[in-house]
Amino acid sequence: MIGVSNLRKQFGPKLAVDGISFSVEKGEVLGFLGPNGAGKSTTMRMITGFIPPDEGEVRVGSYNMLEQPIPARRLIGYLPENAPCYTDLTVLEFLNFSAELRGLYGEARRKAVARVAEMCFLENVLHQSVETLSKGYKHRTCFAQSLLHDPEVLILDEPTDGLDPNQKHEVRTLIRRMGEKKAIIFSTHILEEVEAVCTRAIIIDRGKIVANGTPDELKRRSPLAGRLTVKLAEGSAADVAKKLDALPEADGASVVSESPPVVTVQPRERDKPALAAAVSQLAARENWKLLDLHAEEGRLDDVFRSITLPDTTKNRS
Amino acid sequence: MNSWRSIWTIAKREVVGLFASPIAYVFIIIFLLLAGFFTFMVSNFFLRNEANLSSFFVWLPWLYLFLVPAVGMRMWSEERRLGTLELLLTMPIAPWHAIVGKFLASWLVVTIALFLTFPLVLTVNWLGNPDNGVILAGYFGGLLLAGTYLAVTALTSALTRSQVVSFIVSVVVCLFLILAGWPPVIDLLGRWAAPWLVEFVASFSVMTHFASIQKGVVDTRDLVFFLSIIVFCLFTTSVVLRMRRAG
Numbered sequence: 001m002i003g004v005s006n007l008r009k010q011f012g013p014k015l016a017v018d019g020i021s022f023s024v025e026k027g028e029v030l031g032f033l034g035p036n037g038a039g040k041s042t043t044m045r046m047i048t049g050f051i052p053p054d055e056g057e058v059r060v061g062s063y064n065m066l067e068q069p070i071p072a073r074r075l076i077g078y079l080p081e082n083a084p085c086y087t088d089l090t091v092l093e094f095l096n097f098s099a100e101l102r103g104l105y106g107e108a109r110r111k112a113v114a115r116v117a118e119m120c121f122l123e124n125v126l127h128q129s130v131e132t133l134s135k136g137y138k139h140r141t142c143f144a145q146s147l148l149h150d151p152e153v154l155i156l157d158e159p160t161d162g163l164d165p166n167q168k169h170e171v172r173t174l175i176r177r178m179g180e181k182k183a184i185i186f187s188t189h190i191l192e193e194v195e196a197v198c199t200r201a202i203i204i205d206r207g208k209i210v211a212n213g214t215p216d217e218l219k220r221r222s223p224l225a226g227r228l229t230v231k232l233a234e235g236s237a238a239d240v241a242k243k244l245d246a247l248p249e250a251d252g253a254s255v256v257s258e259s260p261p262v263v264t265v266q267p268r269e270r271d272k273p274a275l276a277a278a279v280s281q282l283a284a285r286e287n288w289k290l291l292d293l294h295a296e297e298g299r300l301d302d303v304f305r306s307i308t309l310p311d312t313t314k315n316r317s
Numbered sequence: 318m319n320s321w322r323s324i325w326t327i328a329k330r331e332v333v334g335l336f337a338s339p340i341a342y343v344f345i346i347i348f349l350l351l352a353g354f355f356t357f358m359v360s361n362f363f364l365r366n367e368a369n370l371s372s373f374f375v376w377l378p379w380l381y382l383f384l385v386p387a388v389g390m391r392m393w394s395e396e397r398r399l400g401t402l403e404l405l406l407t408m409p410i411a412p413w414h415a416i417v418g419k420f421l422a423s424w425l426v427v428t429i430a431l432f433l434t435f436p437l438v439l440t441v442n443w444l445g446n447p448d449n450g451v452i453l454a455g456y457f458g459g460l461l462l463a464g465t466y467l468a469v470t471a472l473t474s475a476l477t478r479s480q481v482v483s484f485i486v487s488v489v490v491c492l493f494l495i496l497a498g499w500p501p502v503i504d505l506l507g508r509w510a511a512p513w514l515v516e517f518v519a520s521f522s523v524m525t526h527f528a529s530i531q532k533g534v535v536d537t538r539d540l541v542f543f544l545s546i547i548v549f550c551l552f553t554t555s556v557v558l559r560m561r562r563a564g
Contacts (some may be wrong), residue, residue, distance in 0.1 A: 084400030100326040
């Protein structure tokens with residue numbers, strides 16, 4: 001549904017987006033990750049046609065965004081960053097206005113507005129002016145606007161920003177449910193959100209894609225992934241660590257606590273379960289009383305930190 | 318057909334916004350009060366003993382100079398400040414729909430205010446026998462004048478996020494459009510400049526063209542003058558908006 005190839009955008013001396021290519025099909029929810037200023041919003045703005053790219057192509061459905069912007073935009077629902085709304089209108093007026101610009105009039109408009117108001121829990125504030133709304137409601141009003149025409153493609157720039165935990169949960173559930181039938185791209189800073197919602201995630205840093213895969217695949221790139229934690233009822237932690245370290249499948253063991261003894265072992269080959277088998281055989285041979293033996297799945301924030309550079313180093317280079 | 322629907326939708330929302338803000342009410346009331354004050358108190362409408370509205374029309378370019386930019390200054394700057402520009406320009410509409418829709422909405426508010434000066438027309442008709450054709454032409458000229466100022470303001474408001482900057486810049490530009498053909502300036506210019514130069518500068522003035530329409534003669538040249546400034550400014554607005562997006 002969405003095809004982006006070799007997008008490039010420069011703002012003055014700053015190369016904001018540097019040759020990004022990816023595609024999203026129906027039924028996919030793509031999480032867009034990256035540090036602040038990595039080029040997430042710029043990429044989304046180019047996909048929605050708000051900013052023209054310096055180079056590259058954006059295809060939405062069967063349309064090229066540069067050549068046929070109007071039919072391409074018809075397929076897209078867009079929630080811009082910070083969820084802008086007309087503050088001088090009421091929620092209902094704002095939704096009616098957006099629906100009419102989407103070509104929905106009369107009964108079709110009334111139904112569409114009622115549907116999104118229910119989906120985004122806006123029924124109680126329909127006649128309230130947008131100016132008086134709390135941040136969460138304002139955010140959902142703008143989100144509702146993007147769903148009016150039941151678009152096949154949804155581009156959501158930080159859809160859970162500024163929401164409370166309950167609202168975040170509602171929005172995530174909504175995105176996951178809609179993702180079954182639509183192509184969705186959403187950007188976020190919250191890594192747990194990616195695991196909860198996305199079928200695939202892309203990490204971008206300084207305008208380039210540095211990782212692209214399912215959340216599980218990404219997690220396996222974590223330095224922690226596959227590390228075993230062994231917890232025993234009794235014994236000497238140093239002794240246990242020494243014996244674990246001697247295993248051919250292990251690549252170093254370290255003591256976490258003395259009593260009860262807890263030791264972590266790093267596997268030599270990350271993707272293989274051989275280490276866990278070896279450890280349990282060793283435990284049986286040595287008659288250890290195992291209280292706990294588990295492998296780390298890896299954590300997205302470790303992956304994120306290891307492949308993107310913090311702002312501070314960027315400024316120095 | 319679809320274009321007009323989008324333009325209508327945008328114009329409608331803009332009018333609602335202007336009345337809700339409540340710039341439209343303030344504009345209409347201040348305009349009527351000032352128009353009344355200048356016509357009756359400063360120009361001594363009753364003492365002139367003339368059955369025409371020239372004592373009203375003579376003030377119109379000056380009244381509009383400050384009031385019309387106040388109506389138009391938020392047109393695009395507010396849209397950029399709120400970030401709604403991104404929303405509007407990613408809708409399945411062409412940018413010119415939004416530009417024309419917003420312009421027409423502001424023009425409508427100014428037109429309503431001008432229409433509400435109709436008691437003046439009733440008064441001169443009651444007191445004497447004015448040439449209503451000339452009066453009608455004057456009103457028509459007034460509308461074109463307001464449209465021209467508004468188009469200038471649309472352009473300046475697309476250039477900045479700040480309504481104040483937009484207001485000041487458009488007042489200065491409109492002041493130039495007035496002064497270029499204002500008799501004192503023309504006299505001053507005529508003392509040293511060649512007549513063709515004086516005429517050239519004066520041809521850029523709204524005063525020259527407004528004055529000739531006010532006489533009751535709607536000349537194509539005057540019409541083309543006002544409409545071409547409006548079209549030029551709105552077109553430039555679209556260029557500015559596109560450049561702003563391109564970064």
